[in-house]
Amino acid sequence: MLEIINKAENTHDLEKSELVALLSYNEFDEEIFKAADRVRKKYVGDEVHLRGLIEFTNICKRNCLYCGLRRDNKNLSRYRLTEEEIINFASKAVSYGYKTLVLQGGEDDYFTKERLINILKEIKKLDVAVTLSIGERPYEEYKAFKEAGGDRFLIRIETTDKNLYEDLDPGMSHDERKRCLKDLKELGYEVGTGSLVGLPNQTIDSLAEDILFFKSIDADMVGIGPFIPNEDTPLSKEAGGTFDMARKVMALTRLLLPDSNIPATTAMETLNKNGRLLALQSGANVVMPNVTEGEYRKLYALYPGKICTGDTPAHCRGCITGKIKSINRTIGEDKGFRKSHR
Ligand code: 5AD
Ligand code: SF4
Ligand code: FES
Numbered sequence: 462m463l464e465i466i467n468k469a470e471n472t473h474d475l476e477k478s479e480l481v482a483l484l485s486y487n488e489f490d491e492e493i494f495k496a497a498d499r500v501r502k503k504y505v506g507d508e509v510h511l512r513g514l515i516e517f518t519n520i521c522k523r524n525c526l527y528c529g530l531r532r533d534n535k536n537l538s539r540y541r542l543t544e545e546e547i548i549n550f551a552s553k554a555v556s557y558g559y560k561t562l563v564l565q566g567g568e569d570d571y572f573t574k575e576r577l578i579n580i581l582k583e584i585k586k587l588d589v590a591v592t593l594s595i596g597e598r599p600y601e602e603y604k605a606f607k608e609a610g611g612d613r614f615l616i617r618i619e620t621t622d623k624n625l626y627e628d629l630d631p632g633m634s635h636d637e638r639k640r641c642l643k644d645l646k647e648l649g650y651e652v653g654t655g656s657l658v659g660l661p662n663q664t665i666d667s668l669a670e671d672i673l674f675f676k677s678i679d680a681d682m683v684g685i686g687p688f689i690p691n692e693d694t695p696l697s698k699e700a701g702g703t704f705d706m707a708r709k710v711m712a713l714t715r716l717l718l719p720d721s722n723i724p725a726t727t728a729m730e731t732l733n734k735n736g737r738l739l740a741l742q743s744g745a746n747v748v749m750p751n752v753t754e755g756e757y758r759k760l761y762a763l764y765p766g767k768i769c770t771g772d773t774p775a776h777c778r779g780c781i782t783g784k785i786k787s788i789n790r791t792i793g794e795d796k797g798f799r800k801s802h803r
């Protein structure tokens with residue numbers, strides 16, 4: 462096992478069988494985390510990049526079985542920020558020091574190409590990098606958003622197990638998901654993907670495939686989080702993922718993609734009160750604090766127990782800065798593009 466960890470640390474390449482071995486046994490987890498922490502330091506340094514997250518609509522036309530925003534969930538009041546609210550949250554976030562903003566939402570067709578282009582152009586006047594996280598759209602729209610100033614795009618593959626994906630995301634196609642990722646790369650976005658850990662019927666084998674997939678598409682960003690069962694979904698009675706397993710998949714991703722940007726995800730902190738700091742010490746170098754204000758926060762209910770739902774953007778900014786400094790790391794001062802892309 463130690464030999465495999467060494468190999469990963471030095472060559473950033475592992476066979477699937479080696480990943481399966483590391484994922485299957487827990488005795489060497491601390492060694493994996495330490496190796497991922499060294500690789501993180503060597504390739505992307507001690508800076509932690511903060512991305513301000515604006516959750517601009519919780520309306521979604523999809524029906525993913527794991528997600529609280531799914532269209533069949535009638536137990537959630539829905540909201541859609543106005544263009545003015547979005548720009549207002551964006552400028553406040555910039556005043557707190559954010560250099561990157563993430564526009565995240567359900568797949569909400571109210572936000573047409575034209576509306577999103579207007580919003581993007583306004584936000585780009587603030588001199589920030591903008592990341593879109595709005596799901597599947599045609600090539601032509603991705604292209605228009607790029608031309609309007611979009612810098613990055615997040616779209617998780619969720620799982621590389623095609624059958625599992627298509628079971629959990631009814632009406633969606635795994636090939637179409639991959640088409641999106643390919644188009645986005647081709648258009649010159651920094652592309653982020655990622656997966657859920659602990660989905661029902663997900664195998665160790667498929668988690669190993671997930672990590673190899675991130676490497677095969679040379680993902681610029683990879684967000685990994687535990688699946689947390691939501692009361693208001695068909696998967697409410699499932700066991701869900703564990704913090705330790707999500708942390709290990711994330712650490713192995715760092716070992717194989719040494720210079721990618723990897724967030725310490727909010728879902729990790731939901732399962733462990735020190736989750737983000739532990740993630741930052743086992744491979745992660747990004748945090749995405751929420752900059753949405755007021756009542757909207759708790760309505761963006763992907764899963765239960767989401768952190769920070771009662772807090773303000775100003776509070777979270779101070780909170781996370783303090784935490785990051787407490788582990789002797791610094792806050793990134795620039796827009797935080799992938800190092801190899803500068
Ligand atoms: N638990 C954890 N993460 C979830 N997501 C959706 N539902 C859940 C859940 N129950 C994640 C998906 C999606 C991202 C925005 O939120 O991976 O890509
Ligand atoms: Fe919609 Fe995304 Fe939730 Fe699926 S995971 S229901 S696409 S918000
Ligand atoms: Fe929101 Fe700590 S980051 S309260």
